[in-house]
Amino acid sequence: MIMVVLGLLNFINGKGYFQQYVNYEIDAFLNIQTHTINGFQKLLYVNNSPDSLSEIYFHLYFNKFEKGAYSEKGDLRSVSEAFIDIYEIKENGEQPRSYDIFKTLMHVALIDTLAPGDTVVFNFDFGARIPYASSRYGYLADHYSVGNWYPTPVVYDKNGWHLHQHLDNEFYQEWGDFKVSINVPKGFIVGATGNLVNADIALQDTSSEVYDWYLTNFGETDTTTTWKFEAENVHDFAWAADPEFRYIRKHWNGIDINFLVMRPNYNDWIKETKAGVEGVRFLSEQFGPYPYKQITIVDTYIDAGGMEYPNIVFINTNLGPASDLTYFRAVVIHELAHNWFYGLLASNQTEYEWMDEGFTQFAEILAVENIFGTENNYYRPAYDWFSKLFPTKRDVRSWSHLQVLRLAKSTREEDAVNTMPDRFGYGVGSSQYDKMAKILFMLENVLGTDVFWLGMRNYVKEWSMKHPQPDDFKSCMEKAAGTDLDWFFNQWLNTVKHLDLSVASLKNIKSDDEYVVQFEIENKGGIHMPFDVLLVLENGDSLFYHVPVDYFFPRVEGRSYLPEWHFSQKTYKQDLLMDFKAAEIMIDPQNALTDVNKLNNSSRYIPKMDWHFMTPQTHAAPVDKYIWETWPGIFYNNIDKFKIGLANYGSYIGSDHLFDIKVWYKTYTANVDFSVQYRTPIRWLNRTGIFSNVYTLDGRQGADIELRTRYNSAALFSLKVENYTLFNDSYLAYPWQRGTFNTINLGANYAQSADKVYSAAVLNLKNALQGSEQPFGTARLDLKQSYYSKYSDYVLDVNISTGLGSNETPLQEQFNLAGGNGIMEFGQAYYRARGSLPYSWRKKGHLVMHSNAKVRGATLYKVASPAVLNNNIIVSSIEFDFPNLFYLMNISLLDFFENSLFYDSGVVWSRGTPPSYRQYLKSAGISLMYNNFYSLSYIFGIDNIKLDFPLWVGESFNEDGFDFRWIISFDFDFSTNLFYQ
């Protein structure tokens, strides 16, 4: 009732702020046979608003799982997994005027209009079916983690109702008090929001013997225990129950930090309570005290990494301390931090997710650094022997910063931070979490530490247990800074512009015995920000300056200021009188800004570089350096025998200016091969990438350059100009014509996944250019269609390829009925030269390179070359994947085999119309594919091995009918591979 008075006072004070008050009394009964809750809920609702309400809306979140509800992807759900049923609703003891439910929202028309200050009591009789372990809550066996499970009023605030259908995104609820009785089978341990008020009774019957007894006697009376919880000043109530839970209880400053851990994980968790305890300490000290008596951290079966509720957080058991230690720590701290940003500052997350996740991410980074140090506090988990041997070092701050840059540099369309999460497109996490966290770090840099933390702490204090809006945070910061910050918030929250400051020039002009150091900085991005500058003089002195964006902007003590930079100026020029020449100027030396290209932030011509030997660092790259990784390699073919090499991978933030330089020393022939590949996205040419190669490899040399541009998520176009020469045919494993060829290639790719259907089409046009051994042209179209059954156990693949080529098409460019042609084989190191894969298999026709459609078995017979290789082709493969037989037999090692039946048919011909279907080569049989190579895929680039058994071949083969025949093909995925091109 105190809240009623407070709310009215606020309103009377003329602030215009109010919040409704709710008081719940819920009796909940868990049925572990049907995974349902029966609930009796008394809800007192006080209208503190200045408006009269004739209707009230409620959230029924569980209906998001119901058949016909909107799913996150925008389509309608077709399965009914969980739901909430309202059996009865009473308004002050009577039937309301009317109520209707539409998916996750319920509308109630009141009998009596609720005037300002009026109170209404609702009684709900409801049933809720809990979903199977989902992203935020659910059951698995007899484990229950339960959130968003009871009818709760939609928030009515100064902006009115917020009627969002729930798509599994965020929550926004009214403040109030709860008394909840949870009735569970004896033996279950329960943790919840608020405080357990009958610990003496509830904790009596929790031995596992009692639970066993319960299971065998289910249905008897007196088999349940009632756990009673009371919570004051919270906006949601969640709980978890499991007979296997064990308690760990820690304390800090009068607060209980409870851990509820599933029995098998107890020994791991008890050693890792530091993140929980120290997390509460740091967050309380840094942002403001935690005002509740306890917080419970629960080991649960949820899909998300973690999920926050007031006083209770759920952690995904799969990232327990044993499997993923630093991530576990970060997730625990993240969910705890939500108990400030969300728990205490109940912003409207359904509209401003960044007020919740961004602030939480910011707090997480600070807490992880405070508790576990700034270095290597977020290392990549060692999930196989390769990553154990060659660990990737990361820290949470630069990892988060890297995600912001990758979002900015993605060729996908970006949404402004201030976008409703339900309507967000690509990169919601990188934006709402990482970018917003970085925006707060930038604000700290703009305002200086003291002012920023004064504003931040005032915000937490002033808006605790309320519903802050974006402007409320801005006002707190403006008040602390004593200035206007619209320019800052507007740029970062409401636009998708990027920040890119660049050093345009640095000059030293001699004047008497001094120097005029003259520098110019260019704003290449759209965002205008104050920045730090580091000037390094020839005598080794370092001078720091700060360039503000406004003359009146308050000065931070200890900073040396240069004159202001107005946003209308494209460049910033400055002359400084120095005793020595300036050797270097650097913008933002401390990486305070999300500058999307740090390589142009210095006057050096060659950017700062890091070099790593046998350390995978590309994907956890520093944001301000170009990095190189060097790896040794060894390879084999029949001609050179062993080749010993070095592979060098260069990149900026893992995505820009990628170099792949390899040099091989060929031990038997005492020669050197090399290849250089360069690729980078060209962002001013929207969604375009450039790819280029220069090489001498296995008897061939050449160069090519390609532009690839993405039209939309489904379509991609490419243009490639290529030159290659065969100068030594001893390497050849495939028929190939000597000489030089210059070609131009036009490609169009289309790939689209619809519900249970995947379609892809690739069109390739190639024509010889001037300087080729002979003129030729080819056109090829590959079509693929896959149909999936409900759980992808059964897949039907239909592949069709057709190709037309002119008469002079060289052998390596002709179409191969059995698989890839010479050019395709050259593109894969293993097929490029004799003997890297067993050449005897190759000669007998057992070893074949994959292609879209092919006739398996066509290489096994001494059919004359025109029968498999020619200028024109038409071929189709139909494949039917069915559930793994070994899986059904429960042989777990062999689980990863995929098996299918196939039917292939096709023909090649030299000119004129295609032969009749009678003359097609046909085969059918069974396929086995293994694709679970873990670390081997890093080292050998191997993706899968496929064994095909064309047990039947058609009459066009000289030997028709049934026989045992086998074909093997290896597929390599060089995107993850370290050594080979």
Ligand SMILES: [Zn+2]
């Ligand atoms: Zn979060």
